[in-house]
Amino acid sequence: MTAKKRVRIAALAVASTVGALLAACTSGASSSGVVEINYSARLTGVGDDADAAIVEAFNRKFEGTYHVNRTAIDDETYKTKQITQLTGADAPDVFYSWAGGRAKDIIDAGFAAPLDGYYSQRGWNEELNALGQSLATFDGKKYFVPTMMSSSAVWYQPDIFAKEGIAIPTTIEELEAAAAKLKASGIAPFILSNKEKWEAQFYWTQIVVAQNGPAVYNNLVAGKAKWTDAPFVAAWQKLADWSKAGYYYGSPNSIGYADSTIPWTKGEGAMDVQGNWFPSTLAGSDSAATAKIDYFPFPAASGKQSTMEIYAENTLMINAKSDKQHQDAAAAFVDYYVSVEAQAMLAKGGRLFPSNINVDLTTLELPKVMLKLAGFMNSQTGDTFMHVDLAFTAKIANEFLDATQGVINNTVTPAEAAKRVQDVTDQQ
Amino acid sequence: MTRSGVVSEIRSVVPETTGVVLRGKQASRPRARRRYSITASVAAGIVVLLWLYPFWLSLQTSFKSDADIRESPFSLPLPPTFGAYVRAWTTLDMPTLLGNSLVLAAGGALINVAVTFPIAFFIARRRVPFADAVFVFFLVGLMVPQQMVILPLYRIAESIGLAGPLLGLVLIHGVYGIPFSLLIFRGFFAGIPRSLDESARLDGCSDTGVLLRIIAPLSGPAVATVLVLQFINIWNEFLFAVVLLNNSPNWPVTVGVLPVQLSQYFVSWNLPAAALLVAQLPTLVLYVVAQRWVVRGLTAGAVGG
């Protein structure tokens, strides 16, 4: 091969490498003045299509001005990707942020833009649920926009209750009596699908609040109490007792959330302490089931008043590191997301309830039970609380979830679980 | 000696049918008298089928309707229904996923071969200083745990613009595949007699010439082996893809198929089964077509003949 040929080949190689790198670098460039923003969404298995539809509707409405690129991934992978997404190129301009401790992590890291300006400019102050707004406030500033208000309750099958002659429990003692009766009839009292680790916390948190009131739990969240204190150990103890009494369907730690619909539709389990998305999940597997399902608020200990958990979900943050133009575009997207039109789409898709107080729920073709729940949520005054996974930072929450899996399996004692979580808290 | 003369001499020395150049009299076992035992064959066949049952079960399930699956989970799908495949194809956006996987796997494999082929030759022929040390240096990459490098790799890739776009991951896969391909190529080249190089060089061929004119035509099987193996490895890779590719239009099937475990998809069993099979179909097809090279290449390279 001649020298000239060699040089030519080398030059070609270098040129193509450089060209390729350049192409890679500039692949994110937008054209023709449309502001493109990246939206990072989390898939939950409920209403994912609605979320996608909202993006499409926004893109149509604002064609020529804004364009949203949506990326969606399941919950676990979303947690993995958040670090690299936020710190990398093509970072999302608007993203799902959780509430509580996890949101605080992001705020502390400097990725959450304070949104008070947009709140007043776009009227979110008036439109959005008051509780949601207060949850969005950290150190006096609002950092996310709640697009959904959720709650958790005890979902049950009324026909099973009727058949077994069980009345709706109003105290924990009655709840446990009902469970015993169901067990004696061969029906699993609770379907606890804890494979993904997150369901047991609903039970635990509700037990703490039911036995002690929300203030005790919120003290723990604020760091003014220890996990090893009696109220919390007692809650774990109850979970373990129920496990030993055989009140859970099958082996909770190996039943995934998606699986839980199956014993439900077969009538093999009677109750499930779950978020208000549960009927929507059920509808996916058996549309008739939502006509039959009902709920009752988790009963308090006798003499106390029960408090329902209500919290902000589907929370959206705007990336503080994006430039003003992209932040404004993101705000436009969020504004659309909380508009009555989009909120209706979201609610119909199963993500309940809309945070926009102007949405008329009766127009949404929701099952009656959901309307009833919404009414109850609105009527609850006074303090509420958030489940562990939301309220605490990732590290503490994860240790809690792991330890609780052990408690359910009876491989970890309540005292041990408490100590483990307290140790992680102390290490912060 | 003319060039065609050299080439024909080469072809007479190296058996064409295998990707492995075998030494000495073990070049080919004399065809034994067939002593097939029916019982042994049938027994072996049954064992193999049983072994593959989970895969077969998945295949079956993907062709059944939900009702069928609930009633009789193990029966054969007669008649087969394709609803699950249609749904998997549309709800998961399979075309994009498959396209991305194809770019990653094919691109990565091609770059890997293009880069490793020459250096394996020069290392095998010791025509670079400290060839053995260089070889070991590259082999270190074989035992690097993915999780160990993923975060810094992300930062580095990001700083040179390789994080996010598919091309970045293609290049990264190309480089990460070097140790393995090197193993296979080097073993293969070592089996090609030096005399061929020498005679070509006497004719005035430069090294690149030797590489292109003598070695390359002989290396078909080895190149095929490496291409197929790298393609399969990259196609099936998960962690790098999940971390290094930020946005879903770029995701390959291993990432895009994860949501089938969510309740929205999971309420029917045939959907996850169908989705998984569609995701793996290209590697399965490739394997069927090229399995001769896959198995032989592995044995030759990794074990050293």
Place this chain on the structure above:
Amino acid sequence: MAGSVNGSRRLRLVRRPSARVSLAKRAWKAQWSWQGMLYLIVPTIAYIALIIVPIVMTARLSLYKTNGFKTPEWVGFDNYTRMVGDRAFRKAFVNTLIWTAITMTVPVAIGLVYAAVLNSPMVRGRALLRALIFLPSTMSLVTLGIMFSLVYNSSFGALNGALNKIGLGFLTQDWLGDPNLVLYSLVAVFAWQFSGLCMALFNASIQQIPEELYEAAQVDGANGLQRFFHITLPRVRPAMVVVIALTVVQSLRSFDLVYVMTKGGPDNASALLGFFMYVQTFVNRNQGYGAAIAVVILLLSLVFAIVYVRRVATREAFDE
């Protein structure tokens, strides 16, 4: 003639060094190829940038504490001492040892048996059967993980379902939820895939054993098993060393299966070091601690890899 121009250039290269340079050195240097070194430059740089540098960076990170957003703070060997006291780490470590012990024996043994049986002249259709056994190796562990999650599901999965159907209902287990069982359930999937690979790796060694040996042994009265132990086994020993080393390195990294099937649960019963590192780095955001764990994994791999490298890199007979 075509050869002369290049030929004369080559002669010039040899004549250039000064007379003081010894003949031997000249001859040695003449073997070096500048083109070869040119081909090496780009891959070497890329390799260093993309593989070596991240290793070093992670090792460095292991001496700090950071959550990825804040500036790292120096903690020296704290992360390493923390490992020893960390219950979850010890569990993951023990699990990884058990996992590796199993993968280093079971799939290797199965693969060897398959390779031996599926090379026996008594079996018809050997190539096809071998190809079938290898099939799982062409599938990703993510795919296999999701597939087997469905199989292992204790309430609606195929395994318990099948056991019930054939009357072995008492054998049904909570494959993924029982902390004592879950690790073995997972390793079974890995072994299922890996056996095929081991079989492929043993294949060449076995195919190179001359048939005459077997025939002679048979004439002498040795049965199948004896032939296996006295002829096959010794011949595959070199390959076995390599296969085991490869298996160990792969096992130490294992991550995909745990991630897809159990996320380490219940309560870390199925956590492996590779997965635990991921949790610490990405979920708990203890990046320094995660880096330290990664270093531990690397060191463990090094020990085994040295065996492998020594085996492969010193095959002098190969080159000349």
